[in-house]
């Protein structure tokens with residue numbers, strides 16, 4: 001069974017793209033067929049997976065605007081079993097264009113529907129906003145992962161995010177439950193790290209799953225994208241690679257459903 005997971009948080013720089021790229025890579029290397037859909041006009045996942053954001057490629061924008069199909073737009077990456085649906089700055093105009101169409105929230109869902117079965121996992125890298133690109137990502141997904149950066153303002157804006165998800169669930173009749181909350185840029189040795197973890201637990205702990213795996217701050221994770229490769233190909237043994245491999249295992253353990261608490 002394939003699963004479409006949006007990596008979601010309107011807060012900028014909390015590790016959405018780093019998670020999409022490196023979790024996808026770890027799962028692909030665990031013999032899963034994986035697609036990353038870059039839904040961010042910044043195109044960071046596209047660059048991070050080694051694809052030039054030039055004009056020659058079909059992008060998610062061309063798919064959403066009906067100029068190309070998903071099949072025509074998918075690019076293979078340096079990791080076997082890991083494909084990319086790239087993005088570039090063209091996508092920044094899509095928000096306005098989409099808003100003028102009928103059913104503007106379900107365009108991504110309709111576009112990917114026929115391709116879902118080719119993959120075990122599809123990760124959508126979502127931009128840092130709660131606009132139409134994000135709502136399309138939630139509607140298209142089966143579940144969401146929310147990366148939360150371990151910092152003082154970590155939970156600011158969380159109520160808005162939950163409200164946006166509730167809106168999609170009730171108004172558009174498209175439930176996309178939280179698969180898990182992921183602590184990123186996390187250091188358990190610092191007071192701040194522990195405080196944020198406790199706050200997240202208080203906020204979500206009763207109702208939502210918090211991944212046992214946390215992602216540490218690791219400079220290799222920040223360096224790998226400039227080489228256009230996931231961290232696992234850049235440094236197989238660093239703490240960042242290890243953390244995303246551990247997260248992939250945790251996700252694999254959830255396969256087949258059941259209660260993951």
Ligand SMILES: Nc1ncnc2c1ncn2[C@@H]1O[C@H](COP(=O)(O)OP(=O)(O)OP(=O)(O)O)[C@@H](O)[C@H]1O
Nearest residue numbers: 012013014015016017018128185216217218221222
């Ligand atoms: N665990 C980590 N250790 C060190 N650096 C990290 C880590 N996670 C992310 N970074 C770096 O922090 C910056 C922001 O990360 P990333 O791009 O993944 O966040 P994002 O949520 O996708 O940002 P945006 O909201 O702009 O899309 C990047 O430079 C990235 O390389």
Ligand SMILES: [Mg+2]
Nearest residue numbers: 016017040044
């Ligand atoms: Mg990003």
